[in-house]
Amino acid sequence: MCGIVGILGAKPVALDLVDALRRLEYRGYDSAGVATVENGHLERRRAEGKLRNLETRLQSEPLAGHTGIGHTRWATHGKPTERNAHPHMSGRVSVVHNGIIENYRDLKAELQAKGHVFASDTDTEAVVHLITDEMDAGHGPVEAVRRSLKRLSGAFALGIIFAGHDDLMIAARQGSPLAIGHGKGEMYLGSDAIALAPFTSEITYLEEGDWAVLSRTKIEIFDRNGGAVQRPVTKSIASSLLVDKGNHRHFMAKEIHEQPEVISHTLSHYLDMGEGRVQFPELGIDLSAITRVSISACGTAYYAGLVAKYWIERLARIPVEIDVASEFRYREAPMSPGGLALFVSQSGETADTLATLRYAKANGQRIASVVNVRTSTIARESDAVLPTLAGPEIGVASTKAFTCQLAVLACLSIALGRASGHIDAAKERELVQALVELPRHISVLLRNEHKFEELAHALGKARDVIYLGRGISYPVALEGALKLKEISYIHAEGYAAGELKHGPIALIDENVPVVVVCPKDELFDKTVSNMQEVAARGGQIVMVSNADPDEAGCKVVSHIEMPDVHPFSAPLIYAVPMQLIAYHTAVLMGTDVDQPRNLAKSVTVE
Numbered sequence: 001m002c003g004i005v006g007i008l009g010a011k012p013v014a015l016d017l018v019d020a021l022r023r024l025e026y027r028g029y030d031s032a033g034v035a036t037v038e039n040g041h042l043e044r045r046r047a048e049g050k051l052r053n054l055e056t057r058l059q060s061e062p063l064a065g066h067t068g069i070g071h072t073r074w075a076t077h078g079k080p081t082e083r084n085a086h087p088h089m090s091g092r093v094s095v096v097h098n099g100i101i102e103n104y105r106d107l108k109a110e111l112q113a114k115g116h117v118f119a120s121d122t123d124t125e126a127v128v129h130l131i132t133d134e135m136d137a138g139h140g141p142v143e144a145v146r147r148s149l150k151r152l153s154g155a156f157a158l159g160i161i162f163a164g165h166d167d168l169m170i171a172a173r174q175g176s177p178l179a180i181g182h183g184k185g186e187m188y189l190g191s192d193a194i195a196l197a198p199f200t201s202e203i204t205y206l207e208e209g210d211w212a213v214l215s216r217t218k219i220e221i222f223d224r225n226g227g228a229v230q231r232p233v234t235k236s237i238a239s240s241l242l243v244d245k246g247n248h249r250h251f252m253a254k255e256i257h258e259q260p261e262v263i264s265h266t267l268s269h270y271l272d273m274g275e276g277r278v279q280f281p282e283l284g285i286d287l288s289a290i291t292r293v294s295i296s297a298c299g300t301a302y303y304a305g306l307v308a309k310y311w312i313e314r315l316a317r318i319p320v321e322i323d324v325a326s327e328f329r330y331r332e333a334p335m336s337p338g339g340l341a342l343f344v345s346q347s348g349e350t351a352d353t354l355a356t357l358r359y360a361k362a363n364g365q366r367i368a369s370v371v372n373v374r375t376s377t378i379a380r381e382s383d384a385v386l387p388t389l390a391g392p393e394i395g396v397a398s399t400k401a402f403t404c405q406l407a408v409l410a411c412l413s414i415a416l417g418r419a420s421g422h423i424d425a426a427k428e429r430e431l432v433q434a435l436v437e438l439p440r441h442i443s444v445l446l447r448n449e450h451k452f453e454e455l456a457h458a459l460g461k462a463r464d465v466i467y468l469g470r471g472i473s474y475p476v477a478l479e480g481a482l483k484l485k486e487i488s489y490i491h492a493e494g495y496a497a498g499e500l501k502h503g504p505i506a507l508i509d510e511n512v513p514v515v516v517v518c519p520k521d522e523l524f525d526k527t528v529s530n531m532q533e534v535a536a537r538g539g540q541i542v543m544v545s546n547a548d549p550d551e552a553g554c555k556v557v558s559h560i561e562m563p564d565v566h567p568f569s570a571p572l573i574y575a576v577p578m579q580l581i582a583y584h585t586a587v588l589m590g591t592d593v594d595q596p597r598n599l600a601k602s603v604t605v606e
């Protein structure tokens with residue numbers, strides 16, 4: 001994830017900016033830079049690689065400005081070179097940015113046609129020129145930013161400074177978090193409170209869609225509609241990375257809301273978003289030679305693997321065998337030499353998954369793991385590691401790790417499809433674009449969270465809840481049921497919708513909510529038939545779909561309206577309502593959301 005910092009200081013800020021960036025190093029980056037306002041002009045220093053390179057640069061060419069922004073970049077659009085490193089700037093404006101500007105191509109073409117000259121390959125630079133263009137048209141900085149924000153699409157966070165304005169910084173949050181730190185006669189900006197811990201513990205978190213105008217003594221915050229709003233000042237305890245919930249009540253809520261950002265970050269590791277291609281890191285495995293894939297994992301990670309089975313078989317036409325690790329390890333599965341064995345684990349320490357890894361290794365398989373903890377045992381014992389860049393996940397119920405696992409597995413599936421010759425460049429671009437748009441769609445969904453609070457009141461009364469899904473939505477239904485049971489303690493089961501009449505339909509009556517995961521894909525009509533079977537028996541249908549509830553042809557008691565997304569990327573976005581249903585039901589029930597009874601975050605015993 002890119003890191004953003006900003007300081008309106010009482011003394012030169014460049015070295016403090018670098019210090020703050022150092023605290024964001026855990027997010028990963030490949031270049032860094034700072035810019036300050038110096039005698040009314042914008043000056044910047046940037047360097048490829050680690051922060052020490054930037055420091056060396058600042059030693060030989062110091063910056064004296066008291067107002068500045070800094071950034072650690074994880075390349076998405078354009079190579080990790082100094083030229084693409086942030087801050088980006090024109091003569092009037094300098095910008096640091098985290099996330100993706102989805103419509104940057106259109107903006108760039110429009111601005112180039114007006115004579116703006118771009119100096120990088122990044123999406124960020126379109127923001128710089130857009131604001132500059134508004135200022136050239138006679139608007140002041142605040143109005144120029146306000147007008148520009150309306151034209152940006154995507155999930156992002158921005159920090160902006162201006163030539164000739166030593167006491168001004170503007171921040172905007174749309175999908176990626178931003179924290180403002182209050183100092184004595186100083187003001188700070190950071191991707192999270194951890195970056196600001198050396199300067200202040202008084203933090204205001206911007207909410208979705210907020211943008212803020214900062215000076216050394218004052219903050220004005222506006223919501224997405226331009227109305228002035230107040231956001232509380234909270235006391236941060238960010239000295240430890242693991243204890244900061246931001247302005248959320250639970251880690252699980254924070255982690256659900258981090259998804260637009262961490263999915264972007266994870267995708268940027270595997271995609272060249274500018275070119276619309278998968279850019280897989282060197283795996284030491286010839287993807288075109290793979291004839292069979294076996295996947296093993298536990299719990300939520302297993303469901304991520306199950307989604308991948310649908311993707312890989314569809315896109316690469318390679319058979320995929322999948323099993324929960326606790327079964328796989330003892331059933332003496334025959335494994336022909338040369339296969340790819342894939343292990344999915346957030347912690348990288350799950351005992352059963354590790355045991356299956358060792359079994360597969362002993363049986364001549366190439367071992368690849370999708371892990372969130374890169375120093376974990378599963379990572380260390382793998383031939384190739386495919387990291388999820390979700391950041392630390394504290395809530396026992398896995399949320400952002402799951403969607404990041406899906407993001408990695410989606411990229412792997414495209415890479416296998418390409419290597420096997422089953423998808424061409426145009427199809428690859430289409431699928432990559434579907435993934436790139438996801439963070440924005442998830443941000444929008446998260447803005448309408450109140451609907452889930454209403455739904456929780458109905459689910460909280462139930463003794464049993466059934467989840468149904470068909471095709472690639474089946475594992476999503478399984479994950480929804482697991483989430484609900486583990487944190488609300490309500491009995492919930494997921495079924496393949498087509499299996500309903502082979503047994504589970506006996507459970508349906510007017511007291512049973514049935515959550516149906518049904519994107520409008522090629523299987524939608526089949527699932528509609530199952531919904532009608534449920535409705536005929538009085539079941540309370542909760543329809544999670546981009547289709548109109550009238551299309552169900554039966555009574556739907558609740559409709560979670562989903563955005564229209566490509567069927568390929570649907571599992572990532574449909575996972576989010578599963579999390580929100582479980583979260584709000586658990587909050588209503590008063591359970592210990594982050595540490596539910598009987599569960600451990602890392603299951604290192606059999």
Ligand code: M6R
Pocket residue numbers: 298299300301302344345346347348349350353396397398399482483486599601602603
């Ligand atoms: O660390 P891992 O991903 O290997 O953990 C696997 C499961 O224990 C984990 O996904 C568990 O099911 C979660 N509590 C689900 O929310």
